[in-house]
Amino acid sequence: MRLLVTGGAGFIGSNFVHLTVRERPDVKVTVLDALTYAGDKSSLSSVADAITFVEGDIADAALVDSLVADADLVVHFAAESHNDNSLNDPWPFVQTNVIGTYTLLEAVRRHDVRYHHISTDEVYGDLELDDPERFTESTPYNPSSPYSSTKASSDMLVRAWARSFGVQATISNCSNNYGPYQHVEKFIPRQITNLIDGVRPKLYGAGLNVRDWIHVEDHNSAVWAIIDGGQIGQTYLIGADGEVNNLDVVRTLLEIFGRPADDFDHVNDRPGHDLRYAIDSSRLRTELGWTPRYTDFRAGLEATVAWYRENEAWWRPVKAATEAKYERSGQV
Numbered sequence: 001m002r003l004l005v006t007g008g009a010g011f012i013g014s015n016f017v018h019l020t021v022r023e024r025p026d027v028k029v030t031v032l033d034a035l036t037y038a039g040d041k042s043s044l045s046s047v048a049d050a051i052t053f054v055e056g057d058i059a060d061a062a063l064v065d066s067l068v069a070d071a072d073l074v075v076h077f078a079a080e081s082h083n084d085n086s087l088n089d090p091w092p093f094v095q096t097n098v099i100g101t102y103t104l105l106e107a108v109r110r111h112d113v114r115y116h117h118i119s120t121d122e123v124y125g126d127l128e129l130d131d132p133e134r135f136t137e138s139t140p141y142n143p144s145s146p147y148s149s150t151k152a153s154s155d156m157l158v159r160a161w162a163r164s165f166g167v168q169a170t171i172s173n174c175s176n177n178y179g180p181y182q183h184v185e186k187f188i189p190r191q192i193t194n195l196i197d198g199v200r201p202k203l204y205g206a207g208l209n210v211r212d213w214i215h216v217e218d219h220n221s222a223v224w225a226i227i228d229g230g231q232i233g234q235t236y237l238i239g240a241d242g243e244v245n246n247l248d249v250v251r252t253l254l255e256i257f258g259r260p261a262d263d264f265d266h267v268n269d270r271p272g273h274d275l276r277y278a279i280d281s282s283r284l285r286t287e288l289g290w291t292p293r294y295t296d297f298r299a300g301l302e303a304t305v306a307w308y309r310e311n312e313a314w315w316r317p318v319k320a321a322t323e324a325k326y327e328r329s330g331q332v
């Protein structure tokens with residue numbers, strides 16, 4: 001099978017490529033990635049000989065057409081992915097997440113290629129802390145940020161292209177991922193690398209916002225389960241029952257680093273900050289028999305801390321610039 005992975009030099013995409021090379025030797029992988037600030041080719045260095053890497057933009061229609069023409073399956077991870085950036089400058093989010101997805105959809109339509117669309121639970125908006133309901137495949141869309149609204153837009157395009165043009169598509173909406181190769185702008189790696197540097201973690205507001213954490217390996221095993229057995233035209237929610245509030249994440253990290261429980265700073269809250277995400281992944285579990293393997297969050301965090309300790313050469317070059325960007329935006 002010839003597989004085109006967009007965004008394969010990013011966090012989840014690079015982990016997906018590693019998993020695929022490891023477990024699916026019959027799959028011929030091509031990665032298309034623009035190597036934006038969030039992409040790093042070195043995330044793929046250990047599999048470089050096993051894949052083809054193309055540097056390019058998913059909104060480049062001619063390039064996308066030629067790559068899709070040579071593929072049996074497209075898995076689309078590429079996106080502008082960080083909420084804080086989307087508040088400072090929304091345009092790249094519209095360009096990549098909306099126009100880029102449109103460009104891919106037109107190509108898979110022309111060449112009748114199977115397409116899997118990677119999306120987020122943020123398209124559903126947020127929940128109250130005490131709401132007994134969780135997001136399901138039928139929860140109405142209600143995105144809050146420029147990031148999540150462009151992801152919601154891209155999902156809508158996929159649904160329309162599937163229904164109107166018969167594109168062979170599936171969609172997955174996953175909760176917050178953590179694990180190796182995540183950019184240090186994101187919450188968990190930002191705090192881990194701060195702690196390695198002896199800097200206090202930075203909590204937005206009171207820190208009571210809840211995220212439904214899933215290890216990136218579990219996200220990617222679910223994506224393969226959907227590719228293998230998912231119904232065309234269907235949406236699947238991916239989650240591992242990992243609800244934790246940000247304050248507890250920081251406290252656990254402080255414990256792992258042997259630091260006092262109050263050794264962190266409260267900083268300015270994110271405007272429009274979603275309160276809680278929570279996923280009901282029953283469809284994925286009952287229909288496709290998927291189960292997560294990394295269900296011990298503390299153990300997963302310890303392994304992630306170890307990875308950042310052992311791979312300083314990977315993150316160190318972008319740490320100072322990332323913190324400078326936070327300084328400039330006033331979100332210190």
Ligand code: NAD
Nearest residue numbers: 007009010011012034035036038039057058078079081177
């Ligand atoms: P990331 O920011 O780490 O990586 C994005 C990758 O896409 C980078 O390699 C970047 O260079 C590439 N890219 C950006 N614009 C491009 C363009 N125009 N053309 C080609 N490549 C481009 O993101 P991530 O956290 O790995 O997220 C991957 C996907 O998963 C996204 O679609 C995101 O919405 C979705 N998602 C992420 C999470 C999460 O917790 N990180 C959760 C659910 C869904």
Ligand code: TDX
Nearest residue numbers: 081082083120122176185186187190202203204209246
């Ligand atoms: O320094 C910080 N301090 C802090 O308290 C940062 C960077 C974040 N936070 C908070 C904000 C959120 O409540 O931590 C939580 C997680 O923040 P992010 O890592 O920025 O993730 P989030 O905004 O929840 O979005 C993530 O999950 C869904 C991904 O970035 C998205 O791509 C994905 O769709």
